[in-house]
Amino acid sequence: MMRLNRRDFLKSTGVTILGSALPFGLVKVAFGANNPGQKFTFGYISDAHIQHLGGPKFVRNWDRGLIRAVQEANLLSPRPDFFFFGGDLAQLGTKEEIDHGLEIMSKLQGKVNYVMGEHDYYFDLGKYWESKLGPHYYSFDHKGVHFVVLNSILTHDEWTFKKWPTPMDRMLAMARLDNPEGSPFLVGKKQREWLKRDLAKVNKDVPVIVCSHSPLQKIYKGWNFWTDDAEQVLALLKPFKKVTVIYGHVHQVQYNQIGNISLHAVMATAWPWPYPKTYSQVKSYLPVLTVPMNRADPFFERDATGWQFIDWKTGHADMHYQLPNNKDRGVAYNRKTGRPEDTRYQDPKKRIPSQKHF
Amino acid sequence: MGKMARIIGILMTVLAAFGFYPQSSADEFTAEDLKRWEQQFMVVVKQGEKLFHSGDLGKNRVSCDQCHPNAANTHPETYPKFQKQLGKVVKQQEMINWCIQNPLEGNPLALDDPELTAIEAYINHERRGVPMAPGKH
Numbered sequence: 001m002m003r004l005n006r007r008d009f010l011k012s013t014g015v016t017i018l019g020s021a022l023p024f025g026l027v028k029v030a031f032g033a034n035n036p037g038q039k040f041t042f043g044y045i046s047d048a049h050i051q052h053l054g055g056p057k058f059v060r061n062w063d064r065g066l067i068r069a070v071q072e073a074n075l076l077s078p079r080p081d082f083f084f085f086g087g088d089l090a091q092l093g094t095k096e097e098i099d100h101g102l103e104i105m106s107k108l109q110g111k112v113n114y115v116m117g118e119h120d121y122y123f124d125l126g127k128y129w130e131s132k133l134g135p136h137y138y139s140f141d142h143k144g145v146h147f148v149v150l151n152s153i154l155t156h157d158e159w160t161f162k163k164w165p166t167p168m169d170r171m172l173a174m175a176r177l178d179n180p181e182g183s184p185f186l187v188g189k190k191q192r193e194w195l196k197r198d199l200a201k202v203n204k205d206v207p208v209i210v211c212s213h214s215p216l217q218k219i220y221k222g223w224n225f226w227t228d229d230a231e232q233v234l235a236l237l238k239p240f241k242k243v244t245v246i247y248g249h250v251h252q253v254q255y256n257q258i259g260n261i262s263l264h265a266v267m268a269t270a271w272p273w274p275y276p277k278t279y280s281q282v283k284s285y286l287p288v289l290t291v292p293m294n295r296a297d298p299f300f301e302r303d304a305t306g307w308q309f310i311d312w313k314t315g316h317a318d319m320h321y322q323l324p325n326n327k328d329r330g331v332a333y334n335r336k337t338g339r340p341e342d343t344r345y346q347d348p349k350k351r352i353p354s355q356k357h358f
Numbered sequence: 359m360g361k362m363a364r365i366i367g368i369l370m371t372v373l374a375a376f377g378f379y380p381q382s383s384a385d386e387f388t389a390e391d392l393k394r395w396e397q398q399f400m401v402v403v404k405q406g407e408k409l410f411h412s413g414d415l416g417k418n419r420v421s422c423d424q425c426h427p428n429a430a431n432t433h434p435e436t437y438p439k440f441q442k443q444l445g446k447v448v449k450q451q452e453m454i455n456w457c458i459q460n461p462l463e464g465n466p467l468a469l470d471d472p473e474l475t476a477i478e479a480y481i482n483h484e485r486r487g488v489p490m491a492p493g494k495h
Binding site: 049177 | 428430461485486488
């Protein structure tokens with residue numbers, strides 16, 4: 001599971017690697033003196049969508065996905081410094097779902113930082129989640145990197161407060177990804193002002209990692225692969241030398257480079273989403289840089305799901321996707337091209353038929 | 359004349375009895391007809407959309423759209439095709455039933471069940487305009 005074949009890629013980026021055929025935990029990476037921050041790794045699990053069926057029953061498939069991710073993440077060696085959970089722990093935001101999800105997550109060895117997803121939020125506007133996990137948005141520093149967690153799944157007050165007869169009607173409306181009655185995600189003015197104040201205290205040379213649930217870029221509005229004020233949020237991050245945005249929600253491999261900002265999506269533990277371009281009636285804007293994940297085999301229920309760990313060993317957030325039925329994917333920053341690239345498949349000639357989505 | 363005329367006469371009587379009128383057989387439909395048929399079709403598409411987004415189709419509250427928003431990634435134009443996991447050529451209805459039985463943990467629908475027709479109508483409608491590609495994987 002932890003075996004990585006990063007030698008060719010790392011060579012080309014001017015990084016020396018020792019013992020590249022060894023399991024990842026034993027690999028030592030040496031890198032130049034001008035890398036800000038110290039070496040560390042962290043794990044990232046997202047989009048579990050724990051779904052309650054009444055009484056003690058929950059959807060087995062989604063439970064198994066999260067349980068498997070937690071078990072695998074517990075095998076990481078050396079231990080990551082901490083984990084993130086990228087949002088959508090619950091399917092319909094109820095106490096039962098959040099409690100059950102947190103019970104499974106409690107087996108994960110290590111501290112977990114939680115990100116709010118729309119499925120956690122739109123039943124009670126995040127009240128139960130907050131009582132268990134704390135503020136909806138926050139920041140902290142770790143080994144020379146400034147981490148920011150945003151609640152990017154807010155929307156217009158009109159939609160949230162005036163449109164729906166009951167909280168569960170609102171939750172069900174937002175839970176349907178392709179709902180024409182949905183509403184675009186927003187970080188919102190209040191949080192953008194908080195972010196501005198938070199970043200004012202940070203030196204511009206300090207690398208910044210922002211974790212949000214929705215993409216802080218605009219891919220397809222119809223499924224909310226989209227944050228309506230993404231440009232305004234990215235504008236606040238622009239003065240920093242090195243910024244990484246990590247987001248959930250899309251249940252698939254996506255990555256992009258916008259100026260100084262690298263963006264990466266994480267996998268879901270529950271189920272994969274199709275790439276928006278497979279909906280033939282509309283236009284979407286998947287970053288051209290992205291080499292898609294393999295098309296899912298529905299007969300293997302964990303296929304095209306997974307989790308990831310992220311290393312900061314080269315001074316960039318390099319993604320290692322752990323995919324149960326496929327070769328693991330690596331997306332790492334290439335210093336020559338100045339953007340994240342797949343460590344195996346970036347060259348169009350090296351791509352495989354199952355990466356073609358239609 | 360006599361014998362041939364009698365045979366033609368009998369033939370015409372038989373055809374008339376089955377509703378064939380050689381002089382007025384062309385099915386001349388109007389713009390209103392087309393509109394009505396389209397409406398009839400769209401009623402079924404809407405029923406299909408509702409079923410596709412319903413937790414009631416299977417037994418575990420999971421709905422088709424949880425994996426297939428706007429019925430994406432269903433590839434109706436590729437059926438019948440060799441479904442590698444089943445080791446044979448299957449049609450789209452069989453795959454819909456496979457999904458109802460497995461991720462949705464429910465019971466399969468009869469191939470002439472109006473609910474299955476409605477689901478198929480919704481899926482194909484969301485894929486309208488895409489060229490047929492039977493057998494494509």
